[in-house]
Amino acid sequence: MIGRLALLVVLGVAPMPAQDGDLHVLVVTGLSGEASFAATFTTAGEALVEAAIGPWRVSPERVGWLAETARPAPGRLAGRATKVALDSAFRRLGTTSKPGDVVAVFLIGHGSGQGTASRISLPGPDPTAVDYGRWLDLLAGRTVVIVIGASASGDFLPVLARPGRVVLTATRSSSEGNESLFAARFAHGLVSLEADADKDGLVSVLEAFQYTVREVAMAYERDGRLMTEHAQLDDDGDGRGSAEPGRDGVGDGRLARRVTFGARPSSTDPRVAVLLAERQELEGAVEALRRRKEGMRAAAYLEELERLLVAIAERTEQIRATGAGSPP
Amino acid sequence: MMRPVWPLAAALLVAPCAAQPADSFDAMIGRGALASAEALARAGGDSTLAWLGEILVLRGRAVEAQPVLERAAAGRFGARRATAVLAELAERRGDPVAVRLLAQPLADAWRRDHRGWSADDLIAAGRVLRLLGQDDPDAVRDALEAFDAASAADPTAVEGTLRAADLFLERYNAPDAVQGYRDVLARRDDDVRAMVGLAHAATLTGGNALALVREGLAVDPHSVPALLLLARLHLEAEQYDSSRVAATRALAADSTSLGAWAAVASLAWLADDGEGFAAAERQVESLSARPAGFYAAVAEAAGRHRRYAAAAELARRGVALDGGSVAALGALGTNLLRTGQIAEGRAVLEQAFARDPFHLWHKNTLDLLDELATFETIRTPRFEFVAPPEDAALLTAVIGPLLEEGYDRFAARYDHRPPTPIRIEFYDRHADFSVRTIGLAGLGALGVSFGTVLAMDAPDARPAGEFNVGSTAWHELAHTFTLGASANRVPRWFSEGLSVLEERRARPGWGAHASIGFVAALASDSLLPTARLNDGFVRPDRPDRLGLSYYQASLVVEFLEREVGIEGIRSMLGGYATGDDTETIMGRVTGGTMAAFDVRFFGWLRERFATPLAAIASGDPTVFGAPLAAGIAALQAGDSSAAVMMLTAARERFPAYGGADGPALPLAMTLWSTGERQAALEALTGVTERDETALTANEVEATWRMTRGDTLGALTALERATWIAPYGLEMWRRRAEVAGALGRDADAVLARRAIVLLRPADPVAARTDLAAALLDAGELADARRELLGVLEQAPGYERAQGLLLKARRAGTTP
The missing domain is CATH 1.10.287 (Helix Hairpins)
Known part of the structure; x- marks a missing residue:
């Protein structure tokens, strides 16, 4: 990994977006409830935003972070993660992004509810899965990656799944309501490049998902606890998530393999x-x-x-x- | 898929009730007053003929009983009881046609309508249904229902409860059986049948069966079931003379008892007394046309003496006589599994289970085999590793080289080369290992050797730090050689002693070491004499006896080897192979009696442990006593120099003690904190080289040695730690780095391979590290193969690309 970064620096390569279009990043971290969760959510959110602006080379105006407590930052969208603010942020994404772009939305927090009424706890009234679906519909023509890193998030998947979208949930259903390890490990794998399984300097959504699933399982095994979260991914739009996308015979994983975070090397020489x-x-x-x-x-x-x-x-x-x- | 066990759960009984009259037949039978019962039955005329027949059978006079029972069965009183006893006699004779002719009408009548049946009749129905249960599993459930109904019909009687409990026990369902027997004894405290039932159950659950059976014999010295169990317990304790006495007494009480003849035959077979065995066979053949249970019982005894292949052959003879005998099928299947014939063993157990789906042992074993079918098998030159798929490759990589080394070392020491492959099974759930060994959960051991089939807990079957995987595997492999060299006749104490000694010699720190309890037992002369050391394994008389005996046995063989050399040890194993007993062998090898040997041995022990013995003699039974307490108190008070002084004094009382509760560990920590680094390391080594599970101490030692630049010492500590916790990724990382830095290429390769197999977060990087280690070790072909695998997945990985070019330029092809 060190060698790879060194090469990039010496070459002085111009960053290239992983996809043909531009990348837009919206991070939402919800109510924490206690200090340890606040720290977890904030660390994950901060890492994603810094990676976006840093190694992913996303210009600040295409990066936003709505949080439990507003964290103002020059040049980029910031504020409290209220339903109104989310509505505004998605509407803004609808106008600042264009068809062909990639929009990545990371929802991190505590989940509750079930079915279409599934929600992430935010300051003020909580939007439901249906609200998120409505907002995502504003992004037609974009490749949307939505990561719901929250407990009890499984029921979001069938509501949000559409062709052209990669939907990840930390749990298989709304009944998996215990604290979830998914979001923190997903963010770490993505940002640290630990999830870069093929060592090409880019982390695909599929790589990040597979890394996270493995890491979460090992964490439970290490602690001798029964797994209470089973992440799933849908990217064929059929609304049926897969725990093992990308495996032979599994419909999900193709789009997630193509959507990557990072920068390819290039040179003016x-x-x-x-x-x-x-x-x-x-x-x-x-x-x-x-x-x-x-x-x-x-x-x-x-x-x-x-x-x-x-x-x-x-x-x-x-x-x-x-x-x-x-x-x- | 798990196999459902048929629900054979009973509403075992029932409301408290008044005691049965002391002179009832059942009460008299229960306490063994058979002569009085016979007299009473004779006085009762036709009305008690059925009881008379039953009592005559119990007194071993089956021939005399037969016409009595036939008259009763045709009469007005007790006809159903008489029919049931006649059916049981037919079963003993091996006459299934007669069994069915007698039992089926009674069973059918019960099934049609048993309203208004007396408790006695319900018992009779239960008894014939139990017999029919050998071909019809539903009948077993019906039998239980009949016994329960009998208990409900006459709450003052205990026979229904007793027979239901027997039904459970026959199927290894100890908890329900125990509940029944206890209920019987609560109402009739002199019922020998219930006492013996409890004793049988104790053999399954680890209780003191001998004490229970002796209680029963105190009430009825002629109880055949009690004497047979006593004979079996003595046999298992390898106390053959005592076993023979009990079997002879049982035969004297009932010369028609197939169980008694089986006990006699078992003794003859184990003693290679072909004539005695044949004589018992002839007796049994005169009593039964199909004595499958007889061969099953002898097979069971052979299996308990680790003669698994022979046990399978004996059981096969039983199956040949009666292909439907669950006992014979079970003994055959179990012993086939123990000799590694998994497919055939499974097929036989499936047959047994089909006939008796309530049998817990068979059900558990078949469930285990379902689980085993999902395991992965990996071959090494002389071993076959069988383990859960996620563990198999790692265990093979880590333990494979150790066992290969062990094979060579043991083959040289014992001049014996067991056939290969030796199969070693690892279970990631301890309960599975327990079932593999004893058919039931609850075994306390870590591993078992059936000869060339070994089974043990996988590292994740227990919390890290609870056992040493390497020493356990080494211990079990040593058994393979001592069993093989003695034709499976080595007594337990000798085989265990050699295995523990081999552990200690394999690696510093491995194996049992001296404990405070051991020295205290030595001081109080409560260690067992060598002639009785086997009792410490098979019949421990106190909770710590087993642990004491393992260590004592290892010292006995260590001392023996000092006296007679490895040639003497080999000669002893050879002596066992030809059927000699320990006393004869010891006499031949040592040139004196066992008592004389013990004088020398215990003298040597007293010399070896003179220092801690002196501490005990001075009035401190805990050895470390006051100095240790003062040292800990000084530590708590923050007075390091006083702590060091007192802890050092404590350690001097027993320098060889490495337990975590001794002074060495706190002394080491204190010395380190005060900057006395070398002394701290010496103290810490006193733990790590004497406690094979000292995980944290080894980790600390590795860190300390690294800070002092002692890389080799750190590597040694890390090697010990990875045997304790082979699934510890971080430990392997440290070991890989240290081994790499030292140029210990083979060790670095092993560590890097372990990391890959432990599913690290970045497998591609880990595999590349392995390839680099392989390159350093000159294993270019393996390195290139690994790199191709890496780059196939990650073609852009520049580090791996560089290594591939390096490997190619080194000039090999994969």
Whole structure:
């Protein structure tokens, strides 16, 4: 990881959004109830906002944070997380974003209610799942990622699921009402790049989800507690969440794999730019080869895989040889 | 999928009631007053013929009883009781046709309508339904209902409760059985049948069965069930002479008892007395046409003596005689499982369970096998690791090399090479391990060796720090060799002693070490003489006896080896293999009596523990006593120098003691805090090298040594810690880093592999770390293979790319 960041710095690469469109980030942290939850929610919210403005290179005017206690910040949306403020924030997103953009909404807090009346506790009246659905409908044409990192959040999923949306809930249903570990670990995995399973410097929503599920399960196992939260993800719009998106035979996971957070390296040095492009092409070839794996003889697959991987490694070596840095 | 156990729960009884008249037949039978009961029954004429027949059977005069019972069955009084007893006699003779002819009409009548039936008739119905239950599981439930109805019909009687309890016990349902027996005894405190029932239940639950059975024999010295249980308990304690006495007494009381002949035959079989065994077989054949239960009982005795393969063969003979015998099928299935024949064992147990779905042992075992079917099996050169899928690879990676090392070491020491693969099963739930071992939950042990099949708790079956996974596996593997070298005839004390000794020799800190309790027992002469050491394992007379005996046995064999060398130990195992007893073998090997050996052994012990013994002799039974208390008080008062002085004085009273409740740990912490680092480490090592579960102390030692630049010492402490808590990711990380820094490449590879298998948050980085360690270790092919796996998932991972190029340039192909 250190090597990767060093390379980026030395190359002086211009950040590139993970998707073709722009990324917009709205973080909402709800009522905490006690100091420990306040700290958890705030830490997660702060990390997401800082990552957005920092390594994700999202311009501040496209980043907002509505919180239990307003946390004013120059240049970006901030305020108390009231229903009115949320209404206003979503309406603003509807006008500042454009079709093709990615809108990421992170709701962090305590959940309650069930079905369409599911809610996250906010200062003042709580919006219901239906309200959130109405607000998301303002974002037609955008790729929407909505993460509901709250207890009892499972029933949000069928209400919010639509094609073009990635909906994540910390729990399987509204009956999983105990304190949830999901939000804090999701934010950590996303921001720290620990969730970057393929080490490409970007964290996809799918990677972050899989990382979080694993980490939450291990935390319960470590503490010897029975799991009281089972996260789910829907991105095919059918309203039926999956606990294991991205696995063979599972409909969910395709869109979540494509939506990523982070910045790809690029260079103004034409030699480096060519090498980066070649490397990206070879990475695509590896991906294509993996898809053909089942139909290939193991030895032939391994031979071809190694040829491609060596070619990628050599490109990286050549990039470094241009003076971009030394291998980690 | 879990197998439903058929609900055989009873509304066991019933409202309190007045005592049954002291002279009732059942009360007399209950306290063993059979002669008086017979006289009374004879005086009663036709009205008590059924009772007379039953009493004659109990007195071992079945032939005389038969016509009496037949007359009663055709008469007006007690016809149903007589029919039931006749059916039971037919069952004893191995005549299933007669059983059905007698039992079925009575059962059918009960099923049609039993309103108005007397308690006596209901009991009779229950008895025949119990017999029919061997082919018809529904009949077992009906039997229970009949017994309950009998209890309700005559609340003053206990027979219904007693027979219901027996029904539970036959199916290993100890809690319900115990409730019934206690209820009987609450109303009739001299009922030997209930006492013996409780004693049987105690063999399942770990109670003092011997004391209970002796209580029963005090009331009725001729009780055949009590004598048979006594014979079995002595047999299990490997007290063969005592067992023979009890079996002979049982035969004297009832020469037609198949159980008594089985006890005699078991003794003969275990003593390799083929003639005696054949004579018992002939007797049994004259009593029963299909004595499957006889072979099941002998198989059971063989299995309890760790002769599992032979037990399976004996049980197979029972099955051949009666393919429907649940006892024989159960004994066969259980012993097949113990010898690793899982598929066949399971199939046989499925047959037993189909015939008796109330049998708790079989139900538990089959449920366990369902669970076992989900386990993963991984082969190493000489072992087969069977464990839950999420544990199997890690356990194989960590314990595999240890056991391979153990095989070589033990093969050399014992001059014996057991057949491979040796199967080792790990259970992540202790209850599953317990069922694998004894068919029921509640076993206190950590591991078990059936020979070339081992089973033990997986690390996550218990909280971290509760046991040492490495030493447990090593201990069980040692049994494989001592069992094998002795043709499975080694007595428990000798095998356990060798296993514990091998633990201590395997790694510093492993195995049992001296405790305060042990020294106190030595001081008070309450350790067992070697000739009776086996009792400490199979019949402990006090709560701490088992623990004392493990350690004592290890010292006996340690002392023996000093005297007679490993050749002497091998000779002893060889002696057991040929059927010699301990006294003969010890006499041959040591050249003297066991008493003479004990004089030398206990003298050696007193010398070895002279310092703590002196503390006890000076009037301090806790050894550390006042200095330890003063040291702790000084610590609490913040007076470090006084604490060090007192704790040092305490430690000098028993320098070899490493328990967490001793002075070494607080002394170490105090010394460290006062800057006396080297002395602190020495004190701490007194714990970590003597307590195999000292997890925190080892972690602390590793940290302290690192701060002092003692990387090698830190690695040693971390190695100990990872044997205690092999699922501790952070510990493996530390171990990997330290091993890598020291250039201990193989250890670094092991640690990095463990991290990968522990599902870290960043598996790709962990696998790349493993690949780097493999490269450092020169295992280039493995490194490249690992890197291809990493880069297949993460082609853009530059660190792995660099390592791949490095591996290729080192010039290998995967």
